[in-house]
Amino acid sequence: MIPVYFYPSLKERKNITKRKIKYNDNLKNLIISIIDNVKLHGDTAVKSYTKKYDHVDIDNLIVTEKEFYEANTTISDCLKKSIEKAYNNIKIFHEKQIHKEKKIEISKGIFCWRKSIPIEKIGFYIPSGTAPLLSTVLMLGIPGKLAGCKNIILCSPPNKKGKISPIILYASQYIGINHIYKVGGAQAIAAMTYGTESIPSVYKIFGPGNSYVTKAKQIVSHRDVVSIDIPAGPSEIVIIADNKANPKYVASDLLSQSEHDPESYIVLITKNKEYWINEVKFQLEKQIFFLKNKQHIIENSLKNAKIIVLSSLEEAMELSNEIAPEHLIINCNNATYWADKVINAGSIFIGNYSPVTAGDYASGTNHVLPTYGFAKFYSGVSIDSFVKKTTFQKISKEGLRNLHECISILSSEEGLIAHKKSIDIRLKK
CATH class of the missing domain: 3.40.50.1980 (Nitrogenase molybdenum iron protein domain)
Known part of the structure; x- marks a missing residue:
């Protein structure tokens, strides 16, 4: 064997x-056409591709409160308890990754520090069909929520009845993700990149998917102002x-x-x-x-x-x-x-x-x-995947005076005289 x-x-x-390594220019060209069509025509294109690839007409792309309620009543108690246990373990591990960094006094009058700022708008792609990945909802949603991301949306392909798997809906609502859209494939990635009438755009897209989804993530991350979690491939x-x-x-x-x-x-x-x-x-x-x-x-x-x-x-x-x-x-x-x-x-x-x-x-x-x-050279998803590390500094006049000679020499050597003068002008008597 x-x-x-x-x-x-x-x-x-x-x-x-x-x-x-699989090179497939036909696949790439098809996905680019899907992405461009969604960018241009929004919901109309998304619904058209949903009919073509998922074989269902969708009038309202967003999951309703009624659908959340139905999912909650469908899920067995033993599954709910299992989700709760997994949630608690994943939360404990990721909570320990949160660290508040201290201010550092570099020298007298010079303070520098770094702060983790949550990425404001996040999008999750969760595969469904024969294997709805509720575990991935937990793996992405828990650190995203712990990091403090304010706006999290989720896209998942509908079944032939126009519904998203109830276990995905239940797991999402359990961790506090309530904006879920019935859309899959490359069209979902395009919608989260550019936004449509129904689906808001995001700054970073997470989640696994088939070859269409994987290639779409790679394309939008290379040509547009959107980031993705990590390059994905087969397990x-x-x-x-x-x-x-x-x-x-x-x-x-x-x-x-x-x-x-x-x-x-x-x-x-x-x-x-x-x-x-x-x-x-x-x-x-x-x-x-x-x-x-x-x-x-x-x-x-x-x-x-x-x-x-x-x-x-x-x-x-x-x-x-x-x-x-x-x-x-x-x-x-x-x-x-x-x-x-x-x-x-x-x-x-x-x-x-x-x-x-x-x-x-x-x-x-x-x-x-x-x-x-x-x-x-890549890490797996963690709290750090959902934040930006931004640096701060606060310098007193005395601290700037202590840097004056060093900066003057270095900036002059690079021929950046305006840099030097921005220090000089502050220290003139």
Whole structure:
């Protein structure tokens, strides 16, 4: 099922772990036409694309109070309790990220400080359909609210009845997001970028989506004054395992990520013998039997998976840092020691009892993470994703006098005489 590569060279490892790159100019051109049409025609274009792609006529794009009420009555008590527990854990973790910075006296009469200011207008995109991602509502909404963002809107595609999944509506209202719009795809990203008659524009867009949504986010962030959370791609997992790792657990972790997308990126790195690898493969086939509703997606995903056998955990960690995966499970002896060696990864899970699924839902950490190797220079979503760090300074006349000579020399050297004079004029007697 999954090919095994025994002791590949450094060059071979690079080729084996290379991610697929898809260039599709037709897709890009289609999305640009959608974006431009929404920019020009607003709600009319949004409703037209909703009919074309979601196969439903929408008169009123905004979710009504009645729809929120119906969602609340539809949700079971056990689901409500689970949402509450996940909410509390995620909130606790993200609350600890809030720090008030102190004023720093650089020298006599010179005070500098930094302040976190919430981004005023935020937009969330939440996929729906067969897998309405209520967990992503929590992962984005909780830090957004904690950061103090005043205006948060949410877009999610409607079903064929013109409704948004009740679990998305309930989770949104639970954390205080009440402005929700029945629109999906690239048209939703365009609407949040430019604004329409019904949907306000925002300054930053968060959330995962299909290839249309991902490409639309990239396009608007490059050509317009709107930011996006992080570059997104198919789900990723790398597992580093030795003889301490339970093959059943390893197989279940591979499967849990493979059911996301046929393009999921899956790599198992081990120094274990062939009999252990065969046990992992056996467990994969055994467990797939109970996942028939996602079997097609999983099987296509596993076709692209890799098992790499190396001589040592040092080599395994070097390879993982080069891959920079979205999720990294370290399931080996002295796992905490090896976790300290991680340089590049979106989120790290340590030991037999730390599956990625826990982080996906309720352990507290955020599951919106960089993929495609972007973990080398991007972080996952956090409180910092929803704020700007703005600096302040207050300088007395004495403090400015102490800077005078330094600034005069430096500004003169750069030939910026007006800079020098802006100091001089303040210190003339």
